[in-house]
Amino acid sequence: MNDLIQIQNLNKSYGKKQVLRNVNLTLTSGKIVGLLGPNGSGKTTLIKILNGLLKDYQGHILIDGQPIGVHSKEIISYLPDEPYFENWMTTSDALHLFSDMYKDFDLNKALSLMERMDIEKKIKIKELSKGMKEKFQLALVMSRKAKIYILDEPIGGVDPAARDFILDIILNNYDQDAIVILSTHLIADIERIFDEVIFLKNGGVVLHEDSEELRVARQSSIDAIFREEFKC
Numbered sequence: 592m593n594d595l596i597q598i599q600n601l602n603k604s605y606g607k608k609q610v611l612r613n614v615n616l617t618l619t620s621g622k623i624v625g626l627l628g629p630n631g632s633g634k635t636t637l638i639k640i641l642n643g644l645l646k647d648y649q650g651h652i653l654i655d656g657q658p659i660g661v662h663s664k665e666i667i668s669y670l671p672d673e674p675y676f677e678n679w680m681t682t683s684d685a686l687h688l689f690s691d692m693y694k695d696f697d698l699n700k701a702l703s704l705m706e707r708m709d710i711e712k713k714i715k716i717k718e719l720s721k722g723m724k725e726k727f728q729l730a731l732v733m734s735r736k737a738k739i740y741i742l743d744e745p746i747g748g749v750d751p752a753a754r755d756f757i758l759d760i761i762l763n764n765y766d767q768d769a770i771v772i773l774s775t776h777l778i779a780d781i782e783r784i785f786d787e788v789i790f791l792k793n794g795g796v797v798l799h800e801d802s803e804e805l806r807v808a809r810q811s812s813i814d815a816i817f818r819e820e821f822k823c
Contacts, residue, residue, distance in 0.1 A: 592621050594618070595619060595654065596618040596641070596770070597616075597617050597618075597651075597653040598614055598651075599650055600614075600651065601637075601651075601652065602614075602648065603645070603794075610631075610633045611794045612794040613795060614633075614795065614796055616796060616799060618770055620768050620769060621768055621770070622770050623761075623771040623773065623784050624773065624785065624787045624789060625775065625778070625781070625782065625785040625789065625802070625813070626789050626791070627774070627778060627789065627813075628790060628791035629792075631793075632791040632792055633795075637791070638772075640652070641654070641659070641663075641667070641741060641772075642664075643660070654666070654667070654739070655738060655739075665693075665694075667737060667738075667740075668693075668732045669741045670729055670732040670740075670745055671743055672743040672774075678716075680716050681712075681713050681714060681716065682710060682711065682712055682714055682727060685731060686712075689735075695735045695737060696734060696735050698734070700733075701731055701734035704730035708723070708727070710723060710726070710727055710730075722750060722753060725747070725748045725749055726749065726760075729742070729745055729757060733764040737765075738770070739770050739772070740761075740770070742761070742771065742772070742773045743774045745773065746780065746781060747777070751780070754780050758781060773785075778817055779812070785813065787799065788805065790817065792820070792821065
């Protein structure tokens with residue numbers, strides 16, 4: 592297993608408001624990691640920094656042994672928590688875009704996932720329901736042979752019946768030497784797939800543990816531990 596992500600003394604502020612505080616994390620390949628915390632805990636800021644979308648921070652980050660830059664963008668497949676396609680685009684336009692942008696994109700895998708989801712090849716993306724949009728975007732992201740997958744709220748807009756299907760797509764479509772970082776509020780629905788969990792609170796890491804060891808030590812589910820840790 593390789594240390595794919597190394598973060599040392601990461602701090603980030605917006606004006607006087609500090610949103611990340613002395614974050615230190617080492618994340619290794621072959622794991623699905625839950626990035627958990629209440630709203631305002633710093634999860635999305637951390638995700639944006641790892642993706643190279645925020646650059647004004649203090650600290651040191653290495654991704655696959657290199658600073659954030661061209662290499663990290665090539666090996667990270669990112670699913671943001673907001674839709675990221677223009678209204679005029681069809682699903683075919685999005686497929687062409689991914690094919691052009693990412694040399695590790697597997698078009699046949701994407702088409703196969705779309706078929707399983709009953710998504711047409713030339714439908715306008717804006718005509719899809721919110722849940723179908725999220726499924727489609729996830730299909731594209733998981734059709735890359737990336738080293739790192741960062742998924743921000745991948746099941747936020749889908750109904751409970753579709754969540755197992757989404758989890759199945761995640762579990763069966765990432766390389767076993769890759770790492771999946773998954774941010775979610777729906778912990779009870781998804782905790783069974785986590786190998787490790789990170790709890791963020793007020794911008795700092797309060798817990799980073801192996802999921803099964805944590806459950807055994809605390810004799811509780813990750814969801815219950817989270818509720819206890821963050822109760823008002």
